[in-house]
Amino acid sequence: MQTAVIRFPASNCDRDAAVALEKVTGRKPLIVWHRETELPAGVGFVVMPGGFSYGDYLRSGAIAARSPIVQDIKAKSERGLAVAGFCNGFQILTEAGMLPGALMRNTNLKFVCRPERLKVETADSRFTKTYTAKSEVTFPVAHHDGNYFADKDTLARVEKGGQVLFRYLNNPNGSLNDIAGIVNEAGNVFGMMPHPERAIDPMHGGTDGINLFKSILETI
Amino acid sequence: MARKKSEMTPEIIAEHGLSDSEYEIILDRLGREPNLNELGIFSVMWSEHCSYKSSRRHLAKFLTTGDRVIQGPGENAGVIDIDDGDAIIFKMESHNHPSYIEPYQGAATGVGGIMRDVFTMGARPIALMNALRFGEPTHWKTKQLVSGVVAGIGGYGNCVGVPTVGGETNFHKGYNGNILVNAMCVGLARADNVFYSAAKGVGNPIFYVGSKTGRDGIHGATMASAEFDDDSDEKRPTVQVGDPFTEKLLIEACLELMETDAIIAIQDMGAAGLTSSSIEMADKGGVGIELNLDKVPQREPDMTAYEMMLSESQERMLMVIQPGKEKLAFDVFEKWELDVAQIGKTTDTGRLVLKHNRKKVCDIPIAPLADDAPNYDRPHVKPEPRPVLDAADIHETQDYNDALLRIMTSPNIASKRWIWEQYDRHVMSDTVDSSQSGGDAAIVRIHGTNKAVAITTDCTPRYVEADPYEGGKQCVAETWRNLTCVGADPIAITDCLNFGNPERPEIMGQFVGAIEGMNEACHAFDYPVVSGNVSLYNETNGQAIPPTPAVGGVGLIPDLHKFATLKGAQTGDTLILIGDTTGWLGASIYLAEILSREDGAPPPVNLSVEKLNGDYVRKLIRNRRVNAVHDLSDGGLAVAACEMAFGSGVGMALSAPPSGKRHGWLFGEDQARYLLAVEKNSVNPVISTAKAKGISATIVGTVGGNRIQAADAFDVSLDKLLAANEAWLPNLMAGDA
């Protein structure tokens, strides 16, 4: 399976994402520069990595979301391409309108970095199918703008549609309904603030993240 | 004399921080009067910050060589060999004055600056540390400073994507008017691809890369060399604003170009910007430099030559490029959307020549700027030795539960989680251990290998204040001990020497004493100094900070199957104390927190015992004889046991003292000691081998349960103590904006 990691100026978890993908697929992902206008042919899964694209100036993820490569990925996702965004990647996906809602400043206004326990809300999704529903996992969080917000109707729709895949057990940022990660209606675009790619190694952050990569790669 | 009809009034010269005798030297070397540009250049080059004029002769005493040293002091950072063709490049630097004036930007640009020192040499930064000293917690400014400094360090490091893995934080009234913000960066390079700053050749192009030049922090370097007074708040000079986004691009672009053979020499523009970078490159390479300032990318209109040469705009680099590789360089920097310009060339004149608006605006010989910089032997006096206190004469608390709680919630011992949770400690996915466990040294894996570097920063200013020589020894010994605790071979140190006004003999006495003590420890451990920084004039209204020679140590863990932390203690383990306990309470935390006294001589450091004990502990870790290791420092055995209990999540029960009073036994701060959690069947071998080597090893308790106990002294719930230890700083900071 050919995978790709998009590299924006000041992405900084691009290597982490690449290491995770290689570990699970046995194959190095392509690193795609943000100036490219088209995703290389044959890519079946795209990761938008964490970091501070464009310094997070204006709003986190805002400028990256307008880059040419994201327009191409958005169009392809509408035809079924699997995409995941972690941390800054999640912010980019909401800014690009590929996922509903927005990520605002943490309610205590501080950057927060800590391992966070999460509940896997459902195993009935392409991104969580190898987890047990309602089980607990621990992923590190490291963000300043992780406070998930959506207006009432959107939130109701997201909840009703079973689009919430992960919830915080101990909400670190003020997210509505303790939402840590959501998928789009079609089920092929996923974003979360915690870092599954930093939980693939017993020496560093544990191994709870591996199943997330396994889940999606099995379904493609 | 020529000075009569001079444009250079005594006022202008004084404003540039130059003494009369220094100005005389300039006149002599130039054979004429300098113009304003030239005066500005001399003034920054001869400032304390750039010339080390008060400290140079003393720094020269340091041990700076060793088997693993590839590059000692004198370059942007020190370089050590960690085998397999890998090199570690590291340095620590202060950003004290700017952080006091504008805590967020001051601290942020401090982090940015130290990272540039490291990637300038070809290393990818892999870890950051920070050593912070603030005033009393109750002082009106403290909260705001803590909040801003921590946000600034996080804001920069997190964005650039380098993990901040550890540090230290002290509070003391001696820092009320002068906080200390010392940042350390550790980078990884290939030993055969290290870059240096010496310009070479004649006619080679000089490139400017990074942000545009603005009127930022003009005279920052001279500011860092002047005392504060009450008016400083008013006369606030411009502080630089950091742009971590550009820094990140600069790192990637420089490292990309460093994969080619395009760069002959490279130097970041730090304090005194274009001036010091160009002069240092030229001086080291023995060449001249000619710059056309019209070509310098400028952020503001109508900048003068003076402003451009003295600007301290951040995120800029200067390099000498291999002729013929200009296009390659342009392409790489343009790909990363950085400003780039060819602004000059190397020459064979040995002079710095600047042109602006088609006029020559500076033409001075380079050698005097660097080599003939003032080098003072400032008078120094040794402080009166303080009396050694006998524990028997020191009041013993009647309520050990209360004493333990007070110590565990005192400013220097309380958890610093509120700080380090604002730092991304995991980015790059190689952090094996960090502040998170409360451990002695952070452990960062070398990407894609099974080895790691261990990193720590330490300094106990109250010991240095009590006795600069012993205190200096102790700072180095503590880093060595902390690296040992995780099973690393200590390799080398960097330092940041923060002191008051060197023109006062008693301050200079602290400085000289500390250096000599540090150096003795360096020799004893074969543990050289490879880089460092001096920050003087940390005083306000004649009130100097406690002498604070912060030391950053780096060690190597060759095999990640064999390391230790304080997290691994298991129920049923035996606690073994390595090292002798006399019950030393002079200059201790017990004295300060329980009796509000800061007197007494500090604990002496016996370096040969220190070496013997440490080598043994490291060997035990390598032989997997221990489950958890923690050294004894502030607060002695009791604090070490609590911290091990917090890290491991299990209670500890300490036995009664073998002799002497309980307060000395529990809270004494004798050096060269380690607390080990050892599985039952390893206890006898650990103790008997120690005995055979002449090392003191005593069973001092057991691991288990959910209480922290010491026979006849304290007995408190682990959860309660932990909660109190965690609550202190969040309570202090509650409601900060």
Add this chain to the structure above:
Amino acid sequence: MKALVYVGLKPGVLDPQGRTISRSLNDLGFDEVESALQGKVIELNLTGTDVEAAEARVKEMCEKLLANTVIENYRIEMRMAD
């Protein structure tokens, strides 16, 4: 020509920054502060002289980039150079 773009959170969206500011002002003894809101101003320097056309373009910039209309409102003020 200049455009000033004011971007603020929509009513109903919690503003932690504003809340913290008003609390800290109260803590400093400014009891008269009942509440605070924090927003952004972006000042754009523009070429051209046709104010109306420019304003339409700035509106487009807001929709495309400067505001996130899921959570933010914006307001534009045009100014001729002084």
Add this chain to the structure above:
Amino acid sequence: MKALVYVGLKPGVLDPQGRTISRSLNDLGFDEVESALQGKVIELNLTGTDVEAAEARVKEMCEKLLANTVIENYRIEMRMAD
């Protein structure tokens, strides 16, 4: 009563946000944007009716908390409730 406090970087201070915004507007085809500056607006709801006294207090708030005068300028606009 309301006070609007505008806080911006002093002239000459690096504004990395503004620069990045103008660049990306250019990238999106808004070539007329020559430069951008980003600042904050803080809207304060205040009790009391004496505008002049209130303004003096707001000035104090700016100096103490709302602006860092080392690098920032501020401007106050008072408004009676509407």
